[in-house]
Amino acid sequence: MNANLSNKYQKLKETLQQLGSVAVAFSSGVDSTFLLDVAHEVLGAQAVAFTAASPFVPQRDVDEAAAFCRLKHIEHVIVPFDTLAIPGVPANPTDRCYLCKHALFSHMVELAKKHHLAAVVDGSNLDDDGDYRPGRRALKELGIVSPLHAAGLTKADIRALSKERGLATWGKPSFACLASRFAYGETLTKEALDRVNRAEEFLMAKGFRQLRVRVHDDATLARIELPPKDIERFLQTDGLREATEQALRALGFRYVALDLRGFRSGSMNEGMDAQKS
Numbered sequence: 246m247n248a249n250l251s252n253k254y255q256k257l258k259e260t261l262q263q264l265g266s267v268a269v270a271f272s273s274g275v276d277s278t279f280l281l282d283v284a285h286e287v288l289g290a291q292a293v294a295f296t297a298a299s300p301f302v303p304q305r306d307v308d309e310a311a312a313f314c315r316l317k318h319i320e321h322v323i324v325p326f327d328t329l330a331i332p333g334v335p336a337n338p339t340d341r342c343y344l345c346k347h348a349l350f351s352h353m354v355e356l357a358k359k360h361h362l363a364a365v366v367d368g369s370n371l372d373d374d375g376d377y378r379p380g381r382r383a384l385k386e387l388g389i390v391s392p393l394h395a396a397g398l399t400k401a402d403i404r405a406l407s408k409e410r411g412l413a414t415w416g417k418p419s420f421a422c423l424a425s426r427f428a429y430g431e432t433l434t435k436e437a438l439d440r441v442n443r444a445e446e447f448l449m450a451k452g453f454r455q456l457r458v459r460v461h462d463d464a465t466l467a468r469i470e471l472p473p474k475d476i477e478r479f480l481q482t483d484g485l486r487e488a489t490e491q492a493l494r495a496l497g498f499r500y501v502a503l504d505l506r507g508f509r510s511g512s513m514n515e516g517m518d519a520q521k522s
Contacts, residue, residue: 246409250402257396258287261366264390266291268357268365270350271321272302273310275400276368278414279407280393284366285319293320293360295353299328300435301345301422303442322360326352328424335433341424342380350387366390372400418455427460437464440496447492451485455508458493465499470508479503 246254261267261284269281271294284292296310307323314321329335331348338344350365357365367384369391384391393403400419407415423438431437437460444458444467453475459468469489471479479485480503493501 253396260392261287266362268362270367299326346380347383467498470504473507
């Protein structure tokens with residue numbers, strides 16, 4: 246570990262120590278897994294994992310979160326939360342993430358108080374400043390602490406430190422909530438979210454790790470994003486193109502397209518003016 250990364254790592258531990266007790270918003274992703282692991286090391290039983298179980302979260306993520314907490318002997322609170330019941334969210338406006346996070350984290354703040362925990366912390370990192378993320382505004386308004394961001398850690402830093410700590414998530418692909426697959430203005434329903442999840446699980450079963458199935462045109466068009474190297478494999482694998490088209494049409498999509506620009510996080514925000522929360 247170089248000196249710069251070591252200093253960031255030490256600052257992270259000092260921030261957690263100063264908080265004294267925390268509820269970690271735990272999705273089982275790269276960032277929150279690393280944060281929870283360090284928080285558990287620093288604070289022991291005073292670090293509790295809160296995992297949202299909602300229509301926006303695949304069940305596999307909740308199951309992975311539970312398995313990690315069992316392995317590490319970390320107290321785990323699964324938080325059932327109907328994101329589709331939040332006023333305005335089903336219409337999927339451009340500030341959907343703000344509406345959702347404000348409601349969810351308000352709930353988590355109240356739960357943290359009931360568990361006598363001093364703060365709710367999340368896994369936002371320095372790289373999250375580079376995209377349109379209205380949810381960050383909600384976190385600031387609610388006083389949610391982002392220790393990774395405060396320590397100046399980037400996604401690459403977190404992956405490197407996770408690998409050093411022996412966390413299997415160090416190389417895990419990044420996956421945002423299922424709602425992020427829908428173009429703004431596309432109506433969000435439990436059925437549509439489930440359709441996207443099943444489409445992505447089909448591609449995962451074919452060996453693809455980093456991917457998105459984006460939804461457009463009243464949920465009739467599925468646009469598949471894969472890294473460039475995987476696009477070549479997708480097109481060169483006998484029968485895969487046809488099988489994918491048939492599987493996604495069977496799920497209810499009328500059109501299935503492969504995005505030739507390839508995978509990129511936040512592609513639904515392309516064309517929007519950069520906004521900082």
